[in-house]
Amino acid sequence: MQLRHVLAALPRHKLVCLLVIVEIAVAFAILCNAAFIVRERVQQMQIDTGLAEDQLIYIHNDGVGDDANAPLVARNLLALLGLGGVKSAVAMFPLPLENMSINFRPWLSPDMKLRGPSAGMVAGTPGYLDTLGVKIVQGRDFTDAEYDGLDSTTKPLSPAVIVTRDLADKLWPGQNPIGQKLWRSATREYTVVGVVQRLVRGYLRKDFVPQYTAMFAVKPVPFLSALYVMRVDPSDHDRVLREAADLLLQLNPDMLIDAQGSYADVRADYFRQDASLAWLLSMVCAAMLLVTALGIAGLANFWVQQRRRQIGIRRAIGATRGDILRYFQTENFLIVGGGIALGALLAFVLNLALMTHYELPRLPWFYLPIGALTLWSLGQLAVLGPALRAAAVPPVVATRSV
């Protein structure tokens, strides 16, 4: 009944309708894709590093210099441990997502024929896995005796290595990783002594698997001295950081501290571009919904003014207020529906363009119904005011000239 009236009236202002349909279509296409990008980024930002993140603080500095200064590293660590609130302190390289990394592709045979995928190297002083809160799920942690120095190409001398679950599964599928060997050069052979659940490498890259990490045991040497990591209670972060920085500067008058903070800062810093994109896209989506809603409301208002006489006539010949209300709601539903139908197509095209230029994955189908529902409800909400005003038009209007 309603539908017939609406359909009969729509072609009367087809140009405006068409404009609104195209507007909604473009808005729908952008909305779906933007929401998808935002979700992708937010998911990336929530990556599990494998660390006890809320308990870690760090101090980044220019290091102690050459090998003659190696004893200073152990002394600094001991001093940091003495601070109230510090549960443990280690020197290491690198923190996950610190934007620094040494990457290598392990060989799986001594003849250097078979090679694994790129893995990140993590090295630290005794107890560093414990400090980071990395969980060992198979085998054991390094023993104190296993921590050793580095050769002139920054490869650890200690033959023990601990790998992540995923790296172990990739290198030795279906086998017990404990006791397996890998080579970083013809002479640098390492034996797996343990497996950790997860640890993410220094930076992420499209061709890297984030959690392919190999951990090595290195004693306090200058190479590790640029980064001190401490485990403290979250409530103690600021105080301990301040005290630790003061202490280090006091012990090492020439030290330059270039960065310090909690692990949350490292993470925020690493993902700041993603955060900024997600934020901007959310703002644009919100603004677009607002503009669209206001536009629909404005147009509907117009139409109500324009059709006061017709509404009066319909009321006079028996239409109820509800009929008039539903008339405008149906009209809006149809127009927005048209926009969504066209928009689904546009969303697909836009997604294809994004896939080729920005390496975005395919838009999951469920974004379309969710987007459609959003726009439909928005449209209904926007038209409600004008429609109520239309329903309030008294039948007597029919008898007056405008």
Add this chain to the structure above:
Amino acid sequence: MFGYYLDLALRSLKRNPVLTALMVLAIGLGIGASMTTLTVFHLLSSDPLQGRSGTLFYPQLDPKPPEPHELPRQLTYVDAMSLWQAHRADRQAIMVSGNVKAKGADTGARAMSLHALATTADFFPMFGVSFIHGGPWTLADDTGKARVAVVSRSAYERLFHGRDGIGQPIRVGKWDFRVIGVIEDWRPAPHFYDLDRESYGQGDDIFIPFLTSRDLADLQITGYSLECFGATTDDTHLENQPCLWLNFWVELDTPAKARDYRDFLANYSREQQAQGRFTYAGPPRIALPDVMQWLDQNGVVPSDVRLKAWIAFGFLLVCLMNTAGLLLAKFLQRTTDISVRRALGASRRQVFFQCLVEAATVGMAGGVLGLLLAWLGLWGIRRSPADYADLAHLDFGTFVVTFALSIAASLCAGLLPAWRACHIAPALQLKTT
């Protein structure tokens, strides 16, 4: 006539203040978002060395083993030195960066961390770096491994606190360097000549001769990305390691010279292939991009920035269609007005222009709002932690473009409605009322 149209437009806009506000808001939001993102995009993708960048080239060679890979971004020591010593370009410079710890020579001075660039003498004239005191070092200083340094104005002030430092020593690491020149702070955006550094961050603070820096390998000036493709034996003394770590730029003033240099690179590669240093077979793998090609090929402008600009323009499109719809509805509602004017002798053209003036008025107001929003947006970006944050400013160009775009956009939005309005048949409309 224009004054009259303007008066009519203002009257008409005042009659529906809410609707007018809506249109202005839509255009303003669209323009504000587009201008903010466009300003950032423009800022990040602009030519860092206007007028010069077309004559500066980056030679690329391929010393890596023949598994599939892209042409490396950096050179090995052997190749960089060979190209540098060949002197086949008008100017050529090796460069590599690192952080060094430096302090003024006076006792008690506190050490500071400086961005150091180890390079060769041609760096300064090649990139047109301007000196405020002293001057650059010479080729003789390069080959003689002189311990001389050129510092930026801000580093100079931090090192010498306003005293005359030319000829004075500064301590870099464990060694003394004599300051021979001070340059104006130079911060090309993007930092094209060394992409290891933050692309839009601060410029370099201290410049020292490349060969000197090799002598003092403990300074650790070895670039931030070091890519080794064979078995290495030493991470500090990289001269004979199979590692890519050096940047190399040449100046070639004419296209003919660029062609010749390409031939030279091809010949060099063939020689190296013949000697067995380059192990791939087939035609020489070389490239010689200029500055803008180099930036493009390395994707220096973050793809996110481009994406933001696209999305903002999509939003502007939605805003425009929104405004067009509202204008259309409005003009069509005013059919009676228009019919009366037509009946009294206004031509279609006049009605058309009158409608466009109304649209442009909305655009103008939207432009003011958009400018305000863009200014606010850029203020927000300046307060963000991005490395280009402090470069984000509203310049005069943006100002003009904002208004031009805003008025053009509103005219586009008004075109269809105006066209429809001027085709209303006056007689029919007058009859029905």
